[in-house]
Amino acid sequence: MKIVKVKNLYKSYGSNKVLKDVSFEIEEGEIVGIVGPNGTGKTTLLEILMTLRKYDEGEVEVLGATLPEKADFVRSQIGVIFQEGGMYAYIKVKEALDLFASFYSLGKDRIDEIVEEFELHQYLNVKFHKLSGGWKQRCLLAIAFLHNPKLIFLDEPTTGLDPKATQILWNKIKGIKDDNRTILLTTHSMEEIDQYCDRVIILKDGMIVADDNPENLKMKLDKRYFNEVYFSYVEGV
Numbered sequence: 001m002k003i004v005k006v007k008n009l010y011k012s013y014g015s016n017k018v019l020k021d022v023s024f025e026i027e028e029g030e031i032v033g034i035v036g037p038n039g040t041g042k043t044t045l046l047e048i049l050m051t052l053r054k055y056d057e058g059e060v061e062v063l064g065a066t067l068p069e070k071a072d073f074v075r076s077q078i079g080v081i082f083q084e085g086g087m088y089a090y091i092k093v094k095e096a097l098d099l100f101a102s103f104y105s106l107g108k109d110r111i112d113e114i115v116e117e118f119e120l121h122q123y124l125n126v127k128f129h130k131l132s133g134g135w136k137q138r139c140l141l142a143i144a145f146l147h148n149p150k151l152i153f154l155d156e157p158t159t160g161l162d163p164k165a166t167q168i169l170w171n172k173i174k175g176i177k178d179d180n181r182t183i184l185l186t187t188h189s190m191e192e193i194d195q196y197c198d199r200v201i202i203l204k205d206g207m208i209v210a211d212d213n214p215e216n217l218k219m220k221l222d223k224r225y226f227n228e229v230y231f232s233y234v235e236g237v
């Protein structure tokens with residue numbers, strides 16, 4: 001099943017044409033990474049799919065529902081981690097879980113399950129701003145996962161994390177993926193694309209310049225590492 005369908009998408013902010021004729025589809029169960037230089041429209045694209053932004057032209061379908069018409073349905077089905085994880089600084093982990101569970105009318109059993117799955121026990125009474133970067137992201141992933149979404153959006157989930165915390169978070173993301181969930185993320189880490197993504201979409205100046213499996217792209221361009229592929233598409237080297 002196609003989880004995301006985007007056809008001939010255009011988006012401008014005033015005279016700034018940010019997305020230009022973007023088309024792609026995502027299959028159920030894929031981990032897809034979107035990469036590209038700063039300001040090339042990655043977050044804007046994610047925000048359109050998450051129902052947070054209107055687009056100018058084109059067609060967008062998420063989980064079989066057309067946007068923007070079916071935004072309420074899509075919102076109830078997706079999980080999201082925003083860039084630099086927006087969360088109230090002084091809320092305790094337990095309070096945050098209770099709060100978000102109440103938005104989806106979920107009971108204590110589901111919270112207990114998530115605490116178990118993400119191993120959050122020892123942090124339940126810790127305030128968010130006291131958590132390390134890695135644990136913050138892990139808690140945000142747990143919250144994003146509370147209502148069992150089939151599609152999860154992660155905007156630069158590992159930015160600022162040390163290698164160990166990055167690895168732990170990715171292990172969790174992979175675990176989620178094994179459940180046949182679909183994950184769409186942005187990252188500036190070429191290593192993460194190489195190691196973890198089934199597919200990569202490279203955006204340059206708001207257009208897709210490559211969309212394939214990272215291994216295929218390396219073979220096609222005869223490169224050993226994905227960062228060389230990236231530079232080849234983005235810088236022409």
Ligand SMILES: Nc1ncnc2c1ncn2[C@@H]1O[C@H](COP(=O)(O)OP(=O)(O)OP(=O)(O)O)[C@@H](O)[C@H]1O
Nearest residue numbers: 013016018036037038039040041042043044045186
């Ligand atoms: N709300 C907004 N109003 C006006 N312009 C915006 C808005 N949001 C983003 N832009 C502009 O749109 C362009 C694309 O921004 P966007 O954040 O989507 O890029 P990005 O690829 O995610 O960048 P980064 O890698 O830095 O996160 C940039 O020129 C940015 O300044």
